[in-house]
Amino acid sequence: MSIKILTVDDSRTIRLIVGRAFKTYDCEVMEAANGVEGLAVASREKPDVIILDVTMPVMDGTEMLSRLKSTADLKSIPVIMLTAEAGRENVLRIARMGVRDYLVKPFKEDQIVERVSRIVELKNRGGTTAKSKKRFDDPLKIVLADDKTAIWDQFKAGLSDTPWQIDGFAQAQSALENIGSHVPDLIFVSTSLPDGAGFWLFQKLRSSVKTEKLPIFALSVKTAVDDQARAQQVGFTGIVTKPIDFADLKMKITRVLGLDASYKYYEQKSGALVVNYPSNYTQSIANDMAAHLQEKVTEAVDAGLDKLVVDLTQLKSVDMPLIEQVLNVMKYAGELSLKSGVIGSDEVRQACTNFEETKEWLLAGSLDDIMKLM
Amino acid sequence: MIKDMEDMIKSAANEVFATMLNMSVTFEHPDIQMQDSQTHVAGAVGFTGKFNGVIYLYSNLEFARKMTCCLLGLTDDQIEGNEMINDVVGELTNMHAGHLKSRLSDRGQSCVITIPAVVSGRDFRIEPVSGAERYAVCVRANKNCVLLEMLVKPE
Numbered sequence: 047m048s049i050k051i052l053t054v055d056d057s058r059t060i061r062l063i064v065g066r067a068f069k070t071y072d073c074e075v076m077e078a079a080n081g082v083e084g085l086a087v088a089s090r091e092k093p094d095v096i097i098l099d100v101t102m103p104v105m106d107g108t109e110m111l112s113r114l115k116s117t118a119d120l121k122s123i124p125v126i127m128l129t130a131e132a133g134r135e136n137v138l139r140i141a142r143m144g145v146r147d148y149l150v151k152p153f154k155e156d157q158i159v160e161r162v163s164r165i166v167e168l169k170n171r172g173g174t175t176a177k178s179k180k181r182f183d184d185p186l187k188i189v190l191a192d193d194k195t196a197i198w199d200q201f202k203a204g205l206s207d208t209p210w211q212i213d214g215f216a217q218a219q220s221a222l223e224n225i226g227s228h229v230p231d232l233i234f235v236s237t238s239l240p241d242g243a244g245f246w247l248f249q250k251l252r253s254s255v256k257t258e259k260l261p262i263f264a265l266s267v268k269t270a271v272d273d274q275a276r277a278q279q280v281g282f283t284g285i286v287t288k289p290i291d292f293a294d295l296k297m298k299i300t301r302v303l304g305l306d307a308s309y310k311y312y313e314q315k316s317g318a319l320v321v322n323y324p325s326n327y328t329q330s331i332a333n334d335m336a337a338h339l340q341e342k343v344t345e346a347v348d349a350g351l352d353k354l355v356v357d358l359t360q361l362k363s364v365d366m367p368l369i370e371q372v373l374n375v376m377k378y379a380g381e382l383s384l385k386s387g388v389i390g391s392d393e394v395r396q397a398c399t400n401f402e403e404t405k406e407w408l409l410a411g412s413l414d415d416i417m418k419l420m
Numbered sequence: 421m422i423k424d425m426e427d428m429i430k431s432a433a434n435e436v437f438a439t440m441l442n443m444s445v446t447f448e449h450p451d452i453q454m455q456d457s458q459t460h461v462a463g464a465v466g467f468t469g470k471f472n473g474v475i476y477l478y479s480n481l482e483f484a485r486k487m488t489c490c491l492l493g494l495t496d497d498q499i500e501g502n503e504m505i506n507d508v509v510g511e512l513t514n515m516h517a518g519h520l521k522s523r524l525s526d527r528g529q530s531c532v533i534t535i536p537a538v539v540s541g542r543d544f545r546i547e548p549v550s551g552a553e554r555y556a557v558c559v560r561a562n563k564n565c566v567l568l569e570m571l572v573k574p575e
Contacts, residue, residue, distance in 0.1 A: 056535065058504070059511040062492050101514075103535055130518020130533070150522075152439040152515045271562045278486060281495055284442045298442075329434060367431075370526075 054084035081105025204292030358390035450556035463513030469531030510536035
């Protein structure tokens, strides 16, 4: 039986994004534009999950939630709140309202799928479940259509720390034939293939049932802005510019395929949940780490751990956005009664003492040392 | 004046454009002139509470259409009238406002934000009333740009 999901949002854009996110799953997505409509649909359809916006005209999400919770046959429906506001006060206020989960805008489609899949078992229309998603270190087949073989070599070198198979093709036609017989996980198409062949290949792939939903990235020289605009217009999944930033590329692949990369950042070790900040830490990585925080802390508490260690040993310096991110991690851990500590190099620990916000932090140079302090 | 307001606006733009539109952005001097001969779309969201102001996201119609295609996974000919474009511009403005509200709330300037409003047309400009503080950032994504402008009532 199909899972029923009700999205209540005054923004048609958000309703469309939610609908699209679940298009490949065996779900029926129903829509309502405000709390009044939402209550009516909920009463009639009894959805399995409600995705509810906070700020709406007529009746806002808070009031709709309180009415749901006071209605006997609706109060057990799990609600995921969508909010544009990530501030601590707002998040705590939402948590106190008795919602199952919340998601802060802006969000990626795979984030909303992941949150819903924690509550109900989503099945692909083909039958596999959303929870059986691939890990970052699982094998992938990637097709690269580019007539410059040096780019194939760059891809192979830049992704050499993954088990991903890169198959390069110099001509659009040969790429199309290969894709037709062995559908890959992901495709990159150069926009500078002769005679617009890259765009031709894209249209061919999009018009085939086998590949109409496959992620296809455009590869373009950074300065070829007209090609990029055209790629954006025709609907490529994303654009990767040359010279290629492979750290960013891995992040894009992780996001678009919904790969689980959380094991790179969260690890249960020596009786603590260790949160690893990688040396190439960026805002994108911060977003990915934040997306898994609740799940990983909850798992740690379930496993009986009572300590969380923030590992900054791979970093050479700290700045305010990083401090804020770490504070958020510690705050969430604190709400579940986990003690927190931070490990880092001498320089990082010294830098941490320069901020007002970090004065209370327990700091040490190694995991063993911080465990003794905690 | 709020000394890091422009940095907060840039941080919001970086996050919203990267997450929702898969676009990396750069920032330019905000005094870039929007050409009056083009149709423009402006989204507005207000802040009220310990912090009072309005944020505007100001784009020409051509780029607003591109953002709509990008956000909703559509081709240009699949856009159904201006309502869809207005909704996208309103939602993107709302996301910038939400990001800023969170930062402001975390520093004790708690406020609520209004639902978005969208204005479109030609040859109009947004000007602050006297006494309002103005912070503006020009956000460039490839050859397109939007203007993010925050008008704040001084404390």
